[in-house]
């Protein structure tokens with residue numbers, strides 16, 4: 525890694541929340557257009573953020589805030605590891621740790637809405653985290669490594685005799701990552717732990733002013749991380765094809781999430797857990813078995 | 825005006841509180857969120873949570889039982905905040921004025937910035953009211969606001 529390389533990575537890290545902010549701006553605008561409304565300006569999340577930063581501080585207790593900062597710190601750590609081409613498993617676990625801190629923060633106050641949100645958040649983690657880690661395992665089986673730089677180098681691994689990108693060889697893992705993205709961005713039908721108009725905003729209910737803004741910042745980082753995760757599934761030796769492919773893939777997933785968000789209603793938390801156990805888990809295990817069999821040379 | 829002050833005008837999040845009205849005004853507030861009126865184009869979101877709120881839309885006369893609840897909600901809202909009395913009841917007590925269980929208009933309990941009369945109020949009037957409240961906030965920030973009679 526030379527200096528320019530590192531500079532680009534740092535730049536990407538700094539720009540990550542901007543991507544997240546823009547995502548939510550486009551999201552709100554497109555959602556409004558799909559509902560035949562005009563919708564807010566594109567930079568609305570940024571205005572919200574600045575307004576929240578300027579509000580008076582109302583603190584419930586200090587532990588609550590410590591957990592909020594820990595949530596953001598672990599998300600930033602995960603993104604940092606990702607951008608330095610680190611280990612996929614470490615990324616998954618530090619994403620998981622950040623979610624645990626969010627839930628702990630929500631448990632540290634007395635609001636029942638916050639507690640319901642935290643319970644749901646933990647259950648949602650139980651449903652999605654194992655799938656995400658298994659998805660990382662399939663990537664490892666396919667490319668022989670958990671480390672991203674190796675994954676990029678070897679993602680033209682032959683599958684059933686075809687030289688192809690990860691997306692084509694691991695459709696199930698890709699599906700799982702999209703599922704995780706929907707769940708973590710709190711989009712319908714899996715916007716369960718923040719469930720607006722049901723438990724107000726669940727985990728975030730007691731954060732206010734600047735501290736709510738901090739959790740929003742964390743959320744923007746989280747979003748960038750998830751889209752970075754999606755982009756693993758396409759890489760090529762030629763730089764511009766690689767970048768164009770990654771961006772196209774991200775954009776396609778973004779549109780897919782928006783359409784799903786606008787055309788479905790919220791499910792209950794046990795439906796999410798059942799969905800992950802009955803559909804997600806078997807699918808990904810089948811995928812793992814297939815990879816193992818094909819690598820033993822039985823099929824291919 | 826600095827960036828924060830500008831953003832304040834562009835992102836007023838609302839919570840609506842019914843202090844004992846007939847629910848007519850509440851229906852009209854919800855009508856504002858529909859595609860026809862689309863208040864989200866002003867950056868307005870219905871939060872339903874005082875801790876995330878900038879603008880409190882209060883409907884209905886304040887009943888005696890509701891006084892401490894309203895005060896509590898007002899105190900939980902972090903500043904700067906704006907209170908809008910929506911509907912005749914909220915402005916003065918309306919048809920419920922002088923009932924044995926009614927304290928009166930919202931301004932008997934918490935300070936009100938903008939009054940929107942009407943029974944029930946029109947969604948257009950609510951949007952006008954919120955925009956008026958934002959103008960007041962803008963003038964307050966610029967220091968050019970004058971109370972009536974000043």
Ligand code: SF4
Pocket residue numbers: 845846847848849850883884885910911912913914918919942943944945
């Ligand atoms: S102003 Fe009229 S419509 Fe509104 S709450 Fe009072 S009685 Fe109902």
